[in-house]
Amino acid sequence: MTIQSGSATLSLAPANPWTLVPALGNLDAYIAAVNRLPLLTYEQEQSYARQFKEHNDLDAAGRLVLSHLRLVVSIARQYLGYGLPHGDLIQEGNIGLMKAVKRFDPDQGVRLVSYAMHWIKAEIHEYILKNWRMVKVATTKAQRKLFFNLRSMKQGFKADAGATDAATYRDTLSEHEIDAVAAQLHVKREEVIEMETRMSGGDVLLDPAPSDDGEQAFGPIAYLADASHEPTALIESRQRDALATDGIAKALASLDERSRRIVQERWLKVNDDGTGGMTLHDLAAIYGVSAERIRQIEVAAMKKMKQALVKYA
Template structure:
């Protein structure tokens, strides 16, 4: 883009101001170049803003953006404590700056720097909330307010504790500090506690990758998985229930009376004292045969029932 940007104090012009911005990959050089770009006077800002608003002059919009890149750099430094790349913060702030230029009305009597500040912070806030953790920690308006104020307010409370010589710094807020923060931010104390808990936690992989030595890593998926409502498990449980009721009844009906009584006494009967039914010797004495014969009848009856159950299933 071939453009001319007039400096505030001289009639000299900078041809193609984009040439002052270095190639990608060198953040320090970019910041240095952004700080060297000339700022616009009120008259120049009004002129370029009207050209863009009335005539859709993209060259004028580019001049407005370029002259405020240093503002984005300055604002982005305030959010370095969230552990995200400075370059990404600047990039998102530049998106907010361009949105501000697009919506800027020069007839409102406000300088672009004041109007753009909100849009720059809004884009940076949204980027931080989406990328600070794998799981989004703030969704409501109150949660967003807490997210961006909790850390600074905790630091202030720690400073107050130190000034009052109250001993070691607390990592968590006490009830008085929670109430004070809730009043200042106009939120509920429960929301302050919830956000502090979210910020103090960390992301945990549900299913961690195996370690370098090939051993499977233990993760929450090992104990959080609910198999009770897994479709296959539910079908299998239903089939077991049917076999344990109607299936067993059908299999018992396939036996003669003696075999059925032996199976019921040996496997299905439970007395009031939770003891089982008759023993082999008890049944042998009743039927006038040996205990071994009762065992043989039992084995044959169980095989017949197994066949009947397989056919029923």
């Protein structure tokens, strides 16, 4: 089958119509190629649609898709302001186009272009919502409407401010503008405020990766994590409690009476005024030895207790 388009003649006869579109890799070449593909007449569109619907003719479905690829490119260009790759937007739009062709009913009396626009935009919208941020900013129908309309409406408010004031126009909406957005989109003003807050914010990694110099970057995980209920911390806390009670008791029991009293008087007793226990000189006076001898006994007792605690742990 041959179709005349101006002075050029393009054949849609190949068994695989997708060969008419160049291989992916060069987006400009792809866009130029799909813009050269001829549009179908109403009669051709109806014929291909019926062949696909009644006989599952995939070649006819391919021709319907090919003739509307330029529509996807045009729609995808409208969403470049979201910072996502144009090629990815076109790819998602093509998926929507294929879904539209699959569900298109030629008996409804409408052109495929009108029917496909909804499916193309729906796929692009879903892609943007999933990839614009790490955390999805819109889930409900009202939130999705706000997401895709709030930015354009804010630009309209900025333009209305005048060329002189536009440069210094604030990014946040005024109370009057919030009410205007809510009334126009038929949503609550609280929802407008919440969506504006979501869109003005950014993604923050809970646990940032180490910097180039090996230092761990500070992140919210440092103050959001509850270390008191972390399993390792709980085990360590129980071990410390056990060592501070049963462990110390067993370690003291391994000492002779004099060494045990010296350790208890020096480290395990607190006076009523909050000060520590007896000094080396106080204990030296009780046992009739020098303060240095008391210190030597204390050091030896501490070593023996440490060995006992290691065995207990």
